[in-house]
Amino acid sequence: MDLDKLKERQKHMRNFSIVAHIDHGKSTIADQILEKTNTIAKRDMKAQILDDMPLERERGITIKLNAVELEYKAKDGETYIFHLIDTPGHVDFSYEVSRSLAACEGALLIVDAAQGVEAQTLANTYLAIDNDLEILPVINKIDLPSAEPEKVKTEIEEMIGIDADNAVLTSAKTGVGIDELIERIVTDIPAPTGDIDAPLKALIFDSVYDSYRGVVLNVRLFEGVVKPGDTIEIMNNNKKFEVTEVGVMSPKAVTREYLMAGDVGYITASIKSVKDTQVGDTVTLADNPTAEPLEGYRQSTPMVYAGMYPVDNSKYEDLREALEKLQLNDAALEYEPETSQALGFGFRCGFLGLLHMDVVQERLEREFNLELIITSPSVDYHVTKTDGDEIIVDNPAELPESSEIQEIQEPYVRAEIMVPEDFVGPVMELCQRKRGEFVTMDYLDKYRVNVIYKLPLLEIIFDFFDDLKSNTKGYASLDYEVDDYEPSELVKMDILLNGEPVDALSFIVHKDFAFQRGRDIVSKLKEVIPRQMFEIPIQAAIGNKIVARATVKAYRKDVTAKLYGGDRTRRDKLLNKQKAGKKRMKEVGKVSIPQEAFMSVLNLNRGKETNDNK
Numbered sequence: 001m002d003l004d005k006l007k008e009r010q011k012h013m014r015n016f017s018i019v020a021h022i023d024h025g026k027s028t029i030a031d032q033i034l035e036k037t038n039t040i041a042k043r044d045m046k047a048q049i050l051d052d053m054p055l056e057r058e059r060g061i062t063i064k065l066n067a068v069e070l071e072y073k074a075k076d077g078e079t080y081i082f083h084l085i086d087t088p089g090h091v092d093f094s095y096e097v098s099r100s101l102a103a104c105e106g107a108l109l110i111v112d113a114a115q116g117v118e119a120q121t122l123a124n125t126y127l128a129i130d131n132d133l134e135i136l137p138v139i140n141k142i143d144l145p146s147a148e149p150e151k152v153k154t155e156i157e158e159m160i161g162i163d164a165d166n167a168v169l170t171s172a173k174t175g176v177g178i179d180e181l182i183e184r185i186v187t188d189i190p191a192p193t194g195d196i197d198a199p200l201k202a203l204i205f206d207s208v209y210d211s212y213r214g215v216v217l218n219v220r221l222f223e224g225v226v227k228p229g230d231t232i233e234i235m236n237n238n239k240k241f242e243v244t245e246v247g248v249m250s251p252k253a254v255t256r257e258y259l260m261a262g263d264v265g266y267i268t269a270s271i272k273s274v275k276d277t278q279v280g281d282t283v284t285l286a287d288n289p290t291a292e293p294l295e296g297y298r299q300s301t302p303m304v305y306a307g308m309y310p311v312d313n314s315k316y317e318d319l320r321e322a323l324e325k326l327q328l329n330d331a332a333l334e335y336e337p338e339t340s341q342a343l344g345f346g347f348r349c350g351f352l353g354l355l356h357m358d359v360v361q362e363r364l365e366r367e368f369n370l371e372l373i374i375t376s377p378s379v380d381y382h383v384t385k386t387d388g389d390e391i392i393v394d395n396p397a398e399l400p401e402s403s404e405i406q407e408i409q410e411p412y413v414r415a416e417i418m419v420p421e422d423f424v425g426p427v428m429e430l431c432q433r434k435r436g437e438f439v440t441m442d443y444l445d446k447y448r449v450n451v452i453y454k455l456p457l458l459e460i461i462f463d464f465f466d467d468l469k470s471n472t473k474g475y476a477s478l479d480y481e482v483d484d485y486e487p488s489e490l491v492k493m494d495i496l497l498n499g500e501p502v503d504a505l506s507f508i509v510h511k512d513f514a515f516q517r518g519r520d521i522v523s524k525l526k527e528v529i530p531r532q533m534f535e536i537p538i539q540a541a542i543g544n545k546i547v548a549r550a551t552v553k554a555y556r557k558d559v560t561a562k563l564y565g566g567d568r569t570r571r572d573k574l575l576n577k578q579k580a581g582k583k584r585m586k587e588v589g590k591v592s593i594p595q596e597a598f599m600s601v602l603n604l605n606r607g608k609e610t611n612d613n614k
């Protein structure tokens with residue numbers, strides 16, 4: 001290989017990512033950049049690629065379009081190679097965002113000209129700053145009548161602390177400013193500089209499982225070169241694989257003879273599971289390794305746990321197979337077998353957060369055609385027993401008797417809530433109510449405040465986000481990360497149906513909230529458990545003490561009886577709702593319990609119902 005030529009090529013590379021708050025125009029801007037350079041729109045890509053594809057084999061790497069290579073002929077007459085790297089958008093995945101950003105030299109910071117800077121903008125921008133990226137501020141949607149670009153510039157300067165004088169003003173809708181934006185990528189974002197001659201040092205910033213090729217690694221090379229036939233080594237686990245293919249997405253997979261320092265592309269090497277090659281790992285060459293791995297590798301660890309059970313017990317093996325397959329593709333998903341007296345055989349699964357849990361559930365149901373009951377999510381507790389044993393409990397049913405517990409510690413998060421000044425009061429009240437400890441509060445500008453609280457993760461995974469939205473007319477935004485574990489006065493609440501405890505309905509709650517929550521859950525269960533031929537007493541108990549009770553009366557009422565008149569749609573809706581509810585019933589003893597019942601701890605407005613109401 002001609003080193004000078006490679007060096008020349010490297011000088012013409014620009015690796016960047018786009019950070020933005022949801023809806024500020026990230027996808028539309030990316031579309032525009034793709035159109036102007038590659039003359040292909042991202043939204044057309046999927047269709048086009050799938051059309052071109054004789055086999056499903058390419059699916060894995062085309063559906064997740066994480067890094068695209070583009071060529072752009074700039075005003076200086078030179079041709080530049082852009083790598084546009086996509087970042088996942090949700091707070092559950094902030095480590096992945098950080099790794100994607102680490103693959104770049106620069107980031108476009110898109111801010112809506114009418115909305116201004118919001119919490120997620122800040123969180124991701126800080127990640128970009130942490131990764132030493134050059135940040136190019138872009139104020140988008142300047143076509144809107146309510147656009148106030150000058151005000152937004154000031155906000156960017158005051159809230160983020162970067163110079164926004166030269167911010168690019170765009171309208172991704174009309175195309176205004178996009179040409180300038182692309183030129184500014186060339187002039188403002190630095191080229192990568194890694195040593196091409198050094199041993200291979202590459203960052204895995206994403207990986208996707210593909211049933212034909214095995215794991216496809218999305219990598220950014222910092223030093224060296226990699227080509228098919230090389231034996232690569234994953235530095236954090238010393239596993240070795242022979243490279244079968246390297247290439248870039250442009251936007252289809254295009255194979256290359258090699259990838260070099262500065263490149264962003266993919267490697268395949270017959271790797272069987274994404275667990276072997278987690279995001280953040282460093283790849284090097286087995287026979288000529290780099291001295292040190294790249295910094296900051298972190299195993300992705302679940303924060304939220306729940307039981308997953310097949311509605312039909314005979315589907316247990318199917319569920320195991322599905323989880324196995326899903327895990328090949330999802331390094332953060334953990335599972336192990338568990339049994340419940342009420343639900344039979346299932347799995348305890350660990351997730352990054354509730355969104356991740358929803359994604360996994362949806363994939364299991366859609367892609368593997370399973371019907372599942374999911375028990376209410378729990379966090380993991382560090383329990384010290386009176387005999388000195390320390391155990392980790394992520395299933396409320398497994399919490400030891402209170403007489404055996406010396407101390408329970410629960411995870412706390414540091415939550416940043418950004419709100420307009422008028423809502424600071426309600427936000428603080430809410431946090432206080434959720435056992436929050438006030439940390440600090442900063443005025444970001446004249447009207448916006450960043451309120452920081454330390455809150456138990458347990459309270460956040462319940463209804464916090466919904467409450468926050470409704471207490472602030474939707475204005476607040478939330479970002480959080482786990483901080484540490486602290487001792488807490490927690491108790492286990494058992495739920496008895498028909499006098500029998502149902503282990504899958506147990507939950508852990510702070511003692512100050514126990515009575516209220518016991519009452520809430522009992523009345524919620526009374527609503528969701530259908531009437532049957534006999535009365536069903538529902539009780540909430542802490543140890544031997546019953547704290548709340550209710551009774552589901554006998555008989556099944558005709559749900560449509562109370563609907564007068566001929567409103568068909570309403571009647572059909574109700575019947576469908578009842579049908580859908582029926583699908584997810586689990587017989588426990590003599591009682592049929594619907595899926596909703598297991599989620600009632602998640603309080604009363606989360607989940608499918610809220611989606612329906614949208």
Ligand SMILES: Nc1nc2c(ncn2[C@@H]2O[C@H](COP(=O)(O)OP(=O)(O)OP(=O)(O)O)[C@@H](O)[C@H]2O)c(=O)[nH]1
Pocket residue numbers: 020021022023024025026027028029089140141142143144170171172173174
């Ligand atoms: N008026 C106007 N609307 C825009 C502009 N750019 C994007 N939009 C619209 O804003 C909405 C959100 O744009 P997206 O590009 O999907 O935003 P995003 O940040 O990618 O959003 P997520 O994918 O949800 O994170 C869409 O309805 C766009 O059509 C713009 O410059 N002007």
